Amino acid sequence: MSWSDRQRRMLEAMGLKIWVPPSVGAAQAVPVGEASGADAADGETAGVRPGAVPRERVAAQAPSAAVAVAERPRAPVQARAADRAAPGSAGGPPPAQAQTERAAGPTAERAADVLSRALPAAVGDAVGATTQADRTGLSRQAIASLDWDGLRDAVSQCRACGLCETRKNTVFGVGHSQAHWMIIGEAPGEQEDLQGEPFVGPAGKLLDNMLRALGLSRGEGPPEQQVFIANTLKCRPPRNRNPDPAELAQCEPFLQRQIELIQPRIILAMGRFAVQQLLQSQEAIGRLRGRVHRYQGVPLVVTYHPAYLLRNLPDKARAWEDLCLARQTLASGGGRPEAE
Structure with a gap:
């Protein structure tokens, strides 16, 4: 042999x-x-x-x-x-x-x-x-006990899902930490991922114009004249794909804690995924808008995402109606009951 x-x-x-x-x-x-x-x-x-x-x-x-x-x-x-x-x-x-x-x-x-x-x-x-790297995330209980700075750090270091592998920046949010208005969008896009700030680019400019018409700003004035802007998802999905339900669930405790710490007087939910995540509903925005909902006791108004409005100009008038409803709700100290 x-x-x-x-x-x-x-x-x-x-x-x-x-x-x-x-x-x-x-x-x-x-x-x-x-x-x-x-x-x-x-x-x-x-x-x-x-x-x-x-x-x-x-x-x-x-x-x-x-x-x-x-x-x-x-x-x-x-x-x-x-x-x-x-x-x-x-x-x-x-x-x-x-x-x-x-x-x-x-x-x-x-x-x-x-x-x-x-x-x-x-x-x-x-x-x-073939060995997958460990990804660690904080529990809901741990996130619920964080202060503002701790919450920001936890978001920036989060590796609880696969989006951490492709992101360039986390997008925590921008605005006054005690703002009366809180605007919640869907997920960061390419420019948001690069700059680490929500609602930038053409959609962000449209949002700023809408806020300015209401006498609001994302970075100037006292809390009652400012908004805090956040997203349901803190990292950009690759190629701007739709968020996965598991990804939204991973980020939900961060958003909940943001709302608890800010204690806004009114929430404006913009876009299908933000609305469905906050209201736990699969109904279309057209069927949910026009009335006041509540999230953790806070009045919530549904409207279209600015990026959608740039593609569907006729719906800008409906979006303006939604903003006026939110302003009226805040001025009256609460929202009218939901329609059954």
């Missing part, structure tokens, strides 16, 4: 000797195994092919024959070789000791370890590449 250099190195690393007959090259090296009871009874030397010269004669005739020995464990391997060469001879270890020495030799675990180290590194790299 022919043995390649790689096979010989693996056998040597597993603690097996390689016996090379004087008349045969290294390519014909044969591994020498341990003697079994049946082999000893038949008078054969373990690991030697039928008709081959026994090791004792080879050692006497050709002392220069190549015998490779694994580096670990060196002493037990030599002891086992002596035990096989002259079992029960004077000066040799007793049978019980020989069994103990054999037990200390290569085990299945050691063989597996040797084989794993002998295989190409690319195999190990491929296995490691």
Whole structure:
């Protein structure tokens, strides 16, 4: 049987000797195994092919024959070789000791370890590449106890879902932390992801114009003249795809805590995913707008997202009606009951 250099190195690393007959090259090296009871009874030397010269004669005739020995464990391997060469001879270890020495030799675990180290590194790299990195997220109870700064830090460090792998920035929100108005959108887009701020770009400009018409701002004036703007999702979905329900559920405690800390007088929900997440309803915005809902006791008005309005100009008039309803609700100190 022919043995390649790689096979010989693996056998040597597993603690097996390689016996090379004087008349045969290294390519014909044969591994020498341990003697079994049946082999000893038949008078054969373990690991030697039928008709081959026994090791004792080879050692006497050709002392220069190549015998490779694994580096670990060196002493037990030599002891086992002596035990096989002259079992029960004077000066040799007793049978019980020989069994103990054999037990200390290569085990299945050691063989597996040797084989794993002998295989190409690319195999190990491929296995490691399939291991998913741990993603940790705070529990709802932990998030519910955070203050404003702690909540902002928790959002920026969140790795509770796969969106953390593709985001450039988290989008916590912008505006006064005690604003009377709170505007909640859907998910960050490309520009929001780059700047770390909600409602930027053309949709953000339209929103600013709508707020200005109501005497409101996202960054100027006292709390009653400011808004706080947030999204239901704090990270951008890749390629601006729709948010997954699991992603919305992961971010929900952050939004809930924002609302608890801000304590707004009125909430304006903009866009289908924001409305459905806050109201836990699958109804269309057209069926939900025009009346006042409540979220955690806070009056909530539904309207269209500014990005939608840029594509559907006729609905701008309806959006303005929604903003006027929100202003009227805030001025009256509460909303009228929901329609059944």
